[in-house]
Amino acid sequence: MYYGDTLLVNLDTGTTEQFSFDEVGVFGPGLAAGIGLYEKYGDADPLVIGSGLLTGTTAPASCLGFVVGKSPLTGEVAVSPLGLYAGAEVKLSGFAMIVIRGTSDKPVYLWLHDGVADIQDASALWGRDNWETTDAIRQEMGEGLIQVISAGPACEEGSRLASFSIDYWGSGDTAGLGAAMGARKLKAVALRGLGMLDPEDPEAYYEATMEMLAGSPAEPGFGRLSKGLGAGDVDGWLKPMVHRYRSCFACPAACNTFVKYNEPASVLAPDGVDEPGVMVTSAAAALWLMGGGWEAEPACRAMEAMARAGIDQVRGARELAEKPLKDPAGVAAAVSALTGSAAAGWPSSDRVGSGLFGPWVPPLGSPDEWMEAHRLGYLLGICPTYLLTSGIDRGALLGLCGPASGVELDTGRIAEMLP
Amino acid sequence: MRVKVKPMDCTGCALCELACGFHWDEAFSLISASIMQYRAEEKKDYLGIIVKTEEDLFLGRPEGAEAVKLGELQKGGGGGGASAKPILIREACDMCESVGKDPQCVAICPHDALYVE
Numbered sequence: 001m002y003y004g005d006t007l008l009v010n011l012d013t014g015t016t017e018q019f020s021f022d023e024v025g026v027f028g029p030g031l032a033a034g035i036g037l038y039e040k041y042g043d044a045d046p047l048v049i050g051s052g053l054l055t056g057t058t059a060p061a062s063c064l065g066f067v068v069g070k071s072p073l074t075g076e077v078a079v080s081p082l083g084l085y086a087g088a089e090v091k092l093s094g095f096a097m098i099v100i101r102g103t104s105d106k107p108v109y110l111w112l113h114d115g116v117a118d119i120q121d122a123s124a125l126w127g128r129d130n131w132e133t134t135d136a137i138r139q140e141m142g143e144g145l146i147q148v149i150s151a152g153p154a155c156e157e158g159s160r161l162a163s164f165s166i167d168y169w170g171s172g173d174t175a176g177l178g179a180a181m182g183a184r185k186l187k188a189v190a191l192r193g194l195g196m197l198d199p200e201d202p203e204a205y206y207e208a209t210m211e212m213l214a215g216s217p218a219e220p221g222f223g224r225l226s227k228g229l230g231a232g233d234v235d236g237w238l239k240p241m242v243h244r245y246r247s248c249f250a251c252p253a254a255c256n257t258f259v260k261y262n263e264p265a266s267v268l269a270p271d272g273v274d275e276p277g278v279m280v281t282s283a284a285a286a287l288w289l290m291g292g293g294w295e296a297e298p299a300c301r302a303m304e305a306m307a308r309a310g311i312d313q314v315r316g317a318r319e320l321a322e323k324p325l326k327d328p329a330g331v332a333a334a335v336s337a338l339t340g341s342a343a344a345g346w347p348s349s350d351r352v353g354s355g356l357f358g359p360w361v362p363p364l365g366s367p368d369e370w371m372e373a374h375r376l377g378y379l380l381g382i383c384p385t386y387l388l389t390s391g392i393d394r395g396a397l398l399g400l401c402g403p404a405s406g407v408e409l410d411t412g413r414i415a416e417m418l419p
Numbered sequence: 420m421r422v423k424v425k426p427m428d429c430t431g432c433a434l435c436e437l438a439c440g441f442h443w444d445e446a447f448s449l450i451s452a453s454i455m456q457y458r459a460e461e462k463k464d465y466l467g468i469i470v471k472t473e474e475d476l477f478l479g480r481p482e483g484a485e486a487v488k489l490g491e492l493q494k495g496g497g498g499g500g501a502s503a504k505p506i507l508i509r510e511a512c513d514m515c516e517s518v519g520k521d522p523q524c525v526a527i528c529p530h531d532a533l534y535v536e
Contacts, residue, residue: 056447057437057447058434058437058438058441058447058527085433088433092448092449131462144459144460144461145458145459167461168461168462193449194448194449194450195448196444196446196447196448196450196451197446197447197448198445198446199446199447202441202445202446203445206441206445210438210526210527213434213527213529216529220430220530243464244427244430244464244466245430246430246431246464246466247430247431247432248432249432249433250432250433250434250437251432252432252434252529252530253529254430254431254432254530258464260464268427268481268482269481269482270460270463270465270481272463274462274463275462275463276462276463276464277464279464
């Protein structure tokens, strides 16, 4: 259930080409195809962007896309997630998978829309933060719904804390693939998808997903994560500033928490301040700061500052947690002084992810269960955190592959595709 | 009877748009639904829902809900601006009667932000 061709971008020459997409048949769906393409073009050390087999549909939490590349932190191939709306927009952009090779001689951004790929000059965006970049691209294209995967100043500088951002809100890029974008002078990838996904057996697919959603938990916030970890009440800590809980695409569990601190959280009309607060997307970052004794408001301002700069919020928050701030006025200086001394991870666990997958997903369940959630999630495009916290029937989820695209998957094949 | 919105209960998952689009096309997209999120002011977390009917648009804005006649979309600011215009060219909500089901947007919403009244 993919839409469009594979796109090959050559930043050395500033050119693109497209070829028919058959990677699902060759390598398998989702991340299997992404890694297959990475290895196919491995000599060029590419970045590969893609989505899962079910991404962008009514399958619960089918929000997930990915970026595959060599981590500047480890020198090994790593995967970073594309959540919020970015994974779905990749799926609907008109390109099934995107392979980016080479290094541009000037800053550029890639504009993908309806099967058209344009390499745009980004000289005016270089040095600007992720909020400014997202605003500028949306304004230039006249479309407020464009999803922007951008490399903030920390990524341009090749900081060890670099992490690409999705729109304004940071991301789970704990592998430093934002720095890999910056090294290629790739300021951003902008996406807008108006495509259509056709299941092989539409009615069977739709009815099965409706049945799954009917049994899905809908408790918003980070509570499911923090309770599972035995961590503190991060929802209660944020509550006085909470404006609304927000979902990633097609996800019944709204983890993301929009907080306001530049105007009262109760303001509903659109005529308030332009930038009232931040959407907290990293439970781990919030837990580190809360556990370090930070007040919630300066903590959220720190998360905003890191999201703007393109800094991994988890490692940044872990380092910041060592010196709690009560005065919001000191946040900018504290974030600027980050050194990258802290490792990624969760406050309640020593688990740091696997070689391929960083510790974006909470360390719930056994290591084997955690790994299985990643394999299944990245092949199908389902958020692994949702898989670990929802109790969803994974057999039923695998059963969607047939009506989706005629591809039959079982746990044995999954382990072969992503060992 | 029509589909109405409790906008502050909406989390922006877009499942309603997918279900409605599927109702019309037996496929998944964000361009054919009779229901649409207004999410162009992302930094403000200003999120509303618009439902198109034969006679009017039901605008579920965070600050309040109302029906406006087709052609009056520009009035009233947020939720009725340029980013909401694509819904004007879409099919009007038929409450899913053409497929013999209850309104699928209501059925799929995980947070009961949509209801029939």
